[in-house]
Amino acid sequence: MKTKIFILFLLVALTGFSAHSQHIVSTFSAKPNGVVEVAGRLEDGSKMEDLSWAWSSQNACFVSTKQHKFSGNHVLYQTEIPPRSEMTIRVIPRDKNADFSLYAYSGGGGAVVPNLPYCTSCEADYKWDFKRRGKTQDHTRSVQLRAINNPFPVTIGVVGGQGLSSGDFILEVSLEGGETPENKPQPDIPIFRIDSEKGKSLTYEGKLKEGVFVYKLDWAWDGQNACFPSTQKDKYEGHHQLYLTELPRRSELTVTLIPDNPKDQLNLYAYSIGSELQVVPDLHSCVSCEASYMARSGRDPGIRQVELRAINNPYQVVIGVAGAKGVTSGSYRLELSLK
Structure with missing residues (x-):
């Protein structure tokens, strides 16, 4: 009133x-x-x-x-x-x-x-x-x-x-x-190197509590990246855990996130870049970025999946597992399938 x-x-x-x-x-x-x-x-x-x-x-x-x-x-x-x-x-x-x-x-x-x-x-x-x-x-x-x-x-x-x-x-x-972002100092984001092998599916286990908040998310809807829209930023306002792998030329990488508890509200993004490593939030431009997050309505199985491709050039790939707003913990499996 x-x-x-x-x-x-x-x-x-x-x-x-x-x-x-x-x-x-x-x-x-x-x-x-x-x-x-x-x-x-x-x-x-x-x-x-x-x-x-x-x-x-x-x-x-x-x-x-x-x-x-x-x-x-x-x-x-x-x-x-x-x-x-x-x-x-x-x-x-x-x-x-x-x-x-x-x-x-x-x-x-x-x-x-x-x-x-x-x-x-x-x-x-x-x-x-x-x-x-x-x-x-x-x-x-x-x-x-x-x-x-x-x-x-x-x-x-x-x-x-x-x-x-x-x-x-x-x-x-x-x-x-539309809320004004807080100017909090960004802590170092841990990034783990993981392997991807052509013709194989490899599985890695992770815990979101080992990650940190990424306070600045506008890189995601910047026109040079176009990873996810600003209206979905609440899906990525929890802890982020990052991984680095390789995408060889003439190949396709499928990344699947499987939470141990489907109700943990975990989401996924991945982007490919050239030889110079760029880690969010300092991502100025990338070759391709894809995201997968929970729907606003309906039954949510909790599984997220994205795909990235390389044609004539090899790329580095950064994979991000993120919690929704306020989510700082949750165990999961990350599956990498390279074709």
Whole structure:
């Protein structure tokens, strides 16, 4: 309740006219790994005569044939999406029969529609004209935006469809990730050399308690590595245990992690590099990186597996066994099969 009261106070204090638009823009702060709810009314917005920004190739928010879905009042909000986060924006009309639409865009230097020359990403949701196979739609609308290495301003538009100009709603904004990383000193990470033999499967036993935390994980979603996305970093916020092996030219290495207890929440990654050894978190670029981690839902057998290949050149391979957030122990077997 305190969070909602604070957000409503900010809306009253910071609401004002944008220098780029005659539409009122209300400002609030999103909460890392949390949810913020803001109450609103279409009556507080106004219609937007020029919607051509939406189908501009620099924005690609929605197509011109759908402009009637956005012909009612527009109620605008601004917030910020921090690095390493995914934002889900949802509008919940009080009247379940009301025709609401939603759009949100990141970047653009904070420019406000209709004066939006460009943006980083724009998404929109509106009432479907026809049913879609395998999908259902209720009275709510939702979109998602992501940020990797940089923060972006986010502008949100709650809109009445078919000229709708009145109706109460709740704007719900949830963030996954976005917390500021702690600047803790990184301890030395033990790395064990293990063999891989072509045509054989070799098994090694390990204990996660012999590893350490890797405090900086942004190497994993850096474009030079693309190992796992920032939204999955909680799968790797426990102890890490590292291994080093070889991947000969014209070969394929399969690495399988088998925990003694499937409930231990252990995960796996492996990357191939050239002759210069690079050990996380100081991984600037690699040839290939693959990860395997527990699913968010459903039965999890606990077994993880990745594959790496070499064609014309041999590589070094670093294998990482990691616990999920807070997991610092667990025994396991690591199987290496080289073909």
